[in-house]
Amino acid sequence: MSRAKLEKLGLTLPLLPTSTVGSFPKPDYLLQARARFARKEITQKELEVLEKRATEFWVQQQEEIGLDVLVDGEQYRGDMVAYFADVMPGFRMGGLVRSYGNRYYHKPIIVGEIRWPGPMTVKWWRFAQGLTSKPIKGMLTGPYTIMDWSFNDYYPDRKSACLALARVIRKEVEALVEAGAKVIQIDEPALSVRPEELPFAIEAMQMVTDGVPAYFITHICYGAFEFIYPRMLRFPVHNFDLEMSNSGLDLIGLFKKHPFNKDLSFGVLDVHSHKIESPALIKERIAKALQVIPKEALWVDPDCGLKTRTVEEAQGKLRSMVAAVKEIRQALDKAPKRKRRRIEVGSVVKKRRKKIRKHKYKKMRRRMRHKKK
């Protein structure tokens, strides 16, 4: 549980902080402008004016809805990997590849040594943070996912490509922190795809986060977590942001078997459904989360980025979410205080370890006594 880390960074958040995963739907005027830009009918500058207008809209919306930790809404980004690959030397944009249904993306190709081109996201972070007093998350895609979602014509193997990307993302993290970002989300939705590669994915994230004074979140979705849990808890971040609702909250079963010992951003909104969840349904989901995660360690957000929904759907879903959280906070405030007020997963684990050590010690003494006899 990392409340202490947040406080050290000067961030005081309410119980069950609400946030979002990163992307919001682009308003029609921006979609049209992007299409016109692609056809070279408008300039980059003209497009940017509209991207800023859409960013302002979403920052204002998040404040109005009452979210606690905000995002810039990624109005200036297309695909989460292509955005970075587009500006990093070493990449060339490949053709369209389908991701599901009728969704396609340009999959980048690594064709040379990957290098940091200078800050890639800082300008937008500064712009969004300038619009609000609430914290804005720095939003990056992780090295493992960029590697996995790119073709590789250059590096001898996946690990070398991943570690090369880690060195570049580390520089971007440092630039964000220097600009003042305190919460940085590094998305790794591909993390669960090849369990045998988890060690080098962890090594890469260690290179990215090691010694950096920030609160790190990683977002993972639509994966086979059963193959990497609990090993994934070794991933060096403070908070795992997981898609839960699309998969029927089945991860809770895993957490019951082996305690989850980090902060958890719990996805309560299915971003692939047009239906706006009722506050009652969201409360039910949060209540289930609270069975396995201490309230101090729980954040609440959608399953994934909301960019696939309409503006109205995204607003409706978030309003429902915030309403549900407010009711739960009130209920938690009214609940009788326990004797030990702060239940920290970390301390539970420490106590359990101590108990095991004590047990082992007793067993060893018994054995020694037996030998002596």
Place this chain on the structure above:
Amino acid sequence: MELVLANHSSYPRVGASREQQRLRRAYAQRERGEISADDFNRVQDSVVAEVVEEQAHAGCELLTDGQIRWVDSISHLAGRLDQVEINGLLRYFDTNFYFRQPVIKGRVAGNGPLVVEEFRYARAVSPRPIKPILTGPYTLAVSSIRETPLYRDLPTLVLDLSEVLAQEVRALAGAGAEVIQVEEPAILKHPKDLRLLHKALKPLSQAKGSSQLALYTYFADATPLYESLQELPVDILGLDFTYAPRLPETIARLGSRKTLGLGLIDGRNTRMEAAPQVFPILEKILPRLSGGIAYLNPSCGLEYLPRDKAVAKLRLMKELRDTFLQRGKR
């Protein structure tokens, strides 16, 4: 030894040009109710004809319809069965592709032909034989959510699905399919269920008539299972070499009683294979194969590549095969 050039299964349905993106547009128009189901089918038909022609032009000798009409490998078949609903998205193995997960509500049953009409259309527009594709009963079952207590245990569902798919194999054989490909990537992740797969493939094998039944596995290393795969009731075994550095040695040591589909061309990466990578493997394993024929194919469906790279891989496959055979003659 005859080395036949075969496509694996899927093929990119859109390309770089506006014309090659007509299916994407039609899909969106259909979702918005702007075009009729017939209009949408006509676009699908034209794209199937286009990708069949593209494969043939690249030198492929055994083609597929590119699975152009499939939403994904799982829900396209499962969604057509009784007592199955289609749910949220789940990642398809270790790819960046997502399928809609079936939810089994009651006893599964066939509800008419699944892909026979698709096969008939592709064959009618193809200058070369078409290989129909079916996702196998085991992979369908483990990719589904079993909500009904009828399927508390996995084997019951696998065997029921096997009965449904056997009907489809019979229909495809009756429609003239020379090779019917059943895909079972999931078995490599759950090797303990190999005996169950054996049982599930029997009805398919009994229904195949004079067709050849091919079992294709991919997205994991088949080496540890290679000997057991040889025991399965199929005629052709398709193997993904990109995950399996020790597979050539194993085949060289044990040989193969079955015709092999050699997935030596990486269907997941744009890097083009070179002769020094491919030829030593062919030299090592071809002499150990029986039956006088083997298939050279991509390691998996080509839909994971952009269209220009997919066709380049098929052309490369032909170039490598022809050079290899000519070298042998010299």
